[in-house]
Amino acid sequence: MTALLIDGHLAVGGSGTFDTINPATEEPIGSAADGDAADMDRAIGAARSAFDDSDWSRDVALRVHCLRQLRSALNAEIEALRAITVAEVGAPVSGTYASHLQGPVNDLAFPVDVAENYSWTTDLGVVSPMGITTRRALVREPYGVVGAITPFNFPHQINLAKLGPALAAGNTAVLKPAPETPWCAAEIGRIIAEHTDFPPGVVNIVTSSDPRIGARLSEDARVDLVSFTGSTATGAAVMASAAQSITKVCLELGGKSAFVVLDDADPVRACAAAAMAVSRHAGQGCAFTTRLVVPRDRYDDAVEAAAAAMAGIPVGDPTDPATVCGPLISARQRLRVQGYLDLAVAEGGSFACGGGRPAGLDRGYFIAPTVVRGLDNSARAAREEIFGPVLVVLAHDGDDDAIRIANDSPYGLSAAVWGTDSDRAAVVAARLRTGTVSVNGGVWYSADAPFGGYKQSGNGREMGVAGFEEYLETKVIATAVDL
Numbered sequence: 001m002t003a004l005l006i007d008g009h010l011a012v013g014g015s016g017t018f019d020t021i022n023p024a025t026e027e028p029i030g031s032a033a034d035g036d037a038a039d040m041d042r043a044i045g046a047a048r049s050a051f052d053d054s055d056w057s058r059d060v061a062l063r064v065h066c067l068r069q070l071r072s073a074l075n076a077e078i079e080a081l082r083a084i085t086v087a088e089v090g091a092p093v094s095g096t097y098a099s100h101l102q103g104p105v106n107d108l109a110f111p112v113d114v115a116e117n118y119s120w121t122t123d124l125g126v127v128s129p130m131g132i133t134t135r136r137a138l139v140r141e142p143y144g145v146v147g148a149i150t151p152f153n154f155p156h157q158i159n160l161a162k163l164g165p166a167l168a169a170g171n172t173a174v175l176k177p178a179p180e181t182p183w184c185a186a187e188i189g190r191i192i193a194e195h196t197d198f199p200p201g202v203v204n205i206v207t208s209s210d211p212r213i214g215a216r217l218s219e220d221a222r223v224d225l226v227s228f229t230g231s232t233a234t235g236a237a238v239m240a241s242a243a244q245s246i247t248k249v250c251l252e253l254g255g256k257s258a259f260v261v262l263d264d265a266d267p268v269r270a271c272a273a274a275a276m277a278v279s280r281h282a283g284q285g286c287a288f289t290t291r292l293v294v295p296r297d298r299y300d301d302a303v304e305a306a307a308a309a310m311a312g313i314p315v316g317d318p319t320d321p322a323t324v325c326g327p328l329i330s331a332r333q334r335l336r337v338q339g340y341l342d343l344a345v346a347e348g349g350s351f352a353c354g355g356g357r358p359a360g361l362d363r364g365y366f367i368a369p370t371v372v373r374g375l376d377n378s379a380r381a382a383r384e385e386i387f388g389p390v391l392v393v394l395a396h397d398g399d400d401d402a403i404r405i406a407n408d409s410p411y412g413l414s415a416a417v418w419g420t421d422s423d424r425a426a427v428v429a430a431r432l433r434t435g436t437v438s439v440n441g442g443v444w445y446s447a448d449a450p451f452g453g454y455k456q457s458g459n460g461r462e463m464g465v466a467g468f469e470e471y472l473e474t475k476v477i478a479t480a481v482d483l
Contacts, residue, residue: 014036120141135479151230165471
């Protein structure tokens with residue numbers, strides 16, 4: 001059983017425990033502490049006291065020391081964390097060597113280095129506004145208490161992408177992870193309690209079977225900033241709740257990203273890349289490119305190429321190093337994805353491959369990688385986030401039309417462009433209203449690159465210096481001087 005971390009102590013949950021389920025087998029693998037409203041109240045209070053009454057917010061060296069301890073301790077237990085991640089998240093084990101585990105742990109170095117070298121105070125020089133000679137200093141300082149609410153799909157990456165910069169910037173934090181993946185967060189709490197010098201209350205982690213417990217972070221006036229990753233609908237609710245106390249919100253929300261293939265691209269290579277991109281981790285990625293936008297006169301070839309690539313993607317046991325597409329996280333999520341597949345058919349689409357449970361996988365929350373053909377961009381299956389290994393192929397009539405289709409979405413998280421003429425592809429990329437764009441397979445994901453979206457994909461950025469600065473307030477101090 002795992003525990004809560006509140007005020008420096010590992011604690012049982014006020015509601016007892018709840019099961020955590022292996023999505024590949026549908027079997028319980030253990031239990032997690034089930035926090036209640038009183039636990040969350042204590043966690044927020046502890047974070048508030050640690051910020052207001054300790055030197056944490058002012059002691060950069062202490063923050064650097066503690067976060068480097070955490071990174072080292074996580075690496076020391078990386079194999080145990082890998083087993084937990086595969087079992088609880090259903091993440092293919094190959095992914096734990098990259099964005100599911102080892103990448104995020106190693107990326108903790110970035111916000112630590114930023115904090116250690118950051119210009120916390122900038123001299124703006126001497127001026128004489130209104131005839132008063134004044135020296136001005138721009139000071140950056142932490143917001144205060146950060147409430148972090150995280151989803152199930154990449155728990156280590158998202159938990160650490162919030163905790164790392166928030167703590168490095170001098171804030172204290174309360175983390176509420178998704179009910180489906182409590183262990184990944186609770187293990188961070190245990191390691192902090194057992195192997196680091198974080199002062200009590202600086203980091204608090206409350207796991208709970210009740211997703212409403214996280215909502216308390218956006219309702220409590222003691223919380224100064226809420227960082228949320230999840231669905232757009234829930235993000236809107238977080239924003240509305242936080243508005244009651246004018247609490248800052250950073251939101252990383254949904255996506256329905258377009259993979260634009262230009263008419264000079266190699267369609268087989270491009271469509272194979274698109275198929276692989278949407279099949280990783282069973283398509284459970286908000287930035288995955290789930291709309292394949294191809295030239296109309298190459299449509300049938302593109303569908304055939306995507307389906308051939310999809311059919312060859314290894315699906316199944318996430319402990320198998322060859323597996324690319326593991327299970328969805330839960331029975332509920334599998335039913336949701338299947339519902340969208342049924343809807344696609346009702347809207348006039350058909351499947352070039354997939355469309356339901358893979359053959360031979362009668363247990364586990366699996367959906368076969370699926371290519372949907374025959375829809376246009378007005379279909380719900382082409383507009384709404386499915387969060388499964390589903391690629392909808394759409395036809396375009398030239399660059400301007402492709403850009404129109406790509407931008408015709410309430411979302412604006414990511415995109416991809418493929419074409420032989422790199423200058424032409426760059427022009428298309430520049431016209432896409434998204435936070436990130438991959439051109440010809442370029443990788444935008446890294447610790448130093450800010451990530452976030454336009455439109456209903458959220459506001460603010462995570463990672464990079466921009467992500468670090470989301471957790472800072474700006475103050476100007478003006479001192480009259482006698483020259």
